[in-house]
Amino acid sequence: MSLKNLLENWSRYRRGHEQGGYHDYEHMWAMVIDLDKCIGCNACSVACYAENNLAVVGEERFARNQAMHWMRIERYWDEPDLERAGKLEHGEYQQYGASFLPMNCQQCNAATCEPVCPVAATYHTPDGLNAQVYNRCIGSRYCSNNCPYRLRFFNFWSYYETSWPKPLDMQLNPDLTVRDKGVMEKCTFCVQRIRAAKDKAAREGRKVRDGEFQTACQQTCPTTAIVFGDLLDPESQVSRMWRYYEVELGKTEQHKRHPERRGYRIMEELNTDPCILFLERVREV
Amino acid sequence: MSASESFLMEQRHRPRQCEAGRGAWGRGWWALVVLLCALAFPAVWSPAAVRAAEVPNAVPPEGSYDGKHVPQPIEFPHDVHVKVNQINCMYCHTYARRSPVAGIPPTSKCMGCHSVIATDKPRIKKLVEYWEKNQPPPWKKVHDVPDFVHFTHEKHLRRFVFNNPGMDVADVKEVCAFCHGQVAEMTVARKVKPLNMGFCVRCHEANDGPHDCWKCHK
Known part of the structure; x- marks a missing residue:
């Protein structure tokens, strides 16, 4: 990683933007999260803790916003649209339950965290992933402050002794680092699984097949609300869904021929170009 | 001095430089002989440098x-x-x-050969000890x-x-x-x-x- 690479990444992004595609990437890992299917059970979050060696920080530090949940479920109790339409009186809304929004790193293609890193510890891989190199990170936290989604987490303390007391350290995943104090971290789209799948595919002399591996959150989701795959593979489930919902990369606004199709990307108007497509919740009113 | 003159000056200087070079070769001829001897006996070569090629x-x-x-x-x-x-x-x-x-390799792979080869050597006896204890050597x-x-x-x-x-x-x-x-x-x-x-x-x-x-x- 160097200034040269950063500029190359930027020009690649510009090129992709102008030519309407990201064809010189090897893969473009992307996700679809169906909010109508999401029941807010937090299983994805727990799976992420188990898979990615996330530290449990404890109640007090959690209250100070120092939690390390790469995948978090945001809860929204209010339904302002319904209130405004007069279909719901204030105070009544809980009969419809909460709305849940699972949030993990959006793997933005024009990530706001990348250009502000003073040491280029975060950069874009040829897989379209927004990578974080722990060894390079100096903990300036600029990236976290620049992330509009608040999906970067900082290790304010060393957690490995308190979070995994003695026999529990045996459960740690050896395929990725246990981060120490002073390092920023975030969702990697389970890059260790991607890496294993690519190694296996290379061994067998073929390309990675769609559905060959799953991210931990996707694997655990009881309602299959999460779909993960390669957007550059036109036959993959993810790219078929992106096509159906008429959402494209490289746009700040989607002009849909079928506006009733409920796909959207969070804060795409900021030109972050996120790789996660959310399917709006269908309300029963 | 015009460009052509300076070029001529350079030309005039060049033979002298060549002579100096030849003199150095003359003094160092024995170095060449040593080098040739070294080339004749591959054992003198650094094994890594040659084999890696x-x-x-x-x-x-x-x-x-x-x-x-x-x-x-x-x-x-x-x-x-x-x-x-x-x-x-x-x-x-x-x-x-x-x-x-x-x-x-698993100890069984060692034993594949060493149940018959060099069984009298002290190291192999040690290996057999591990094998009979059903333990791999640590x-x-x-x-x-x-x-x-x-x-x-x-x-x-x-x-x-x-x-x-x-x-x-x-x-x-x-x-x-x-x-x-x-x-x-x-x-x-x-x-x-x-x-x-x-x-x-x-x-x-x-x-x-x-x-x-x-x-x-x-």
């Missing part, structure tokens, strides 16, 4: 490291197995070609990369051996030597290459390996 389509990484001698439960003589008996590295380290780690790790590094033997072997036109699998030890040194010259393996990030990156640059941080950092 046998790997086609590869630039061997540079760098050296003075690793400590690691005491092993049995002083395993690599030199006898590799140099004298010409056993392929991948006969024992069989996982290298299909997994991230090269692996240490070998110590010599070459270790940090936990944050994703390294696969498999991919490196594919690049330098199996998918390398003109490369004979019988010469795989020259590829192993890139990172492990000439193990054929050692008894117990010793770390002789730095195996740090600079060492890896220089080799990746020279051999057109991937430059993506996340290929190795995890």
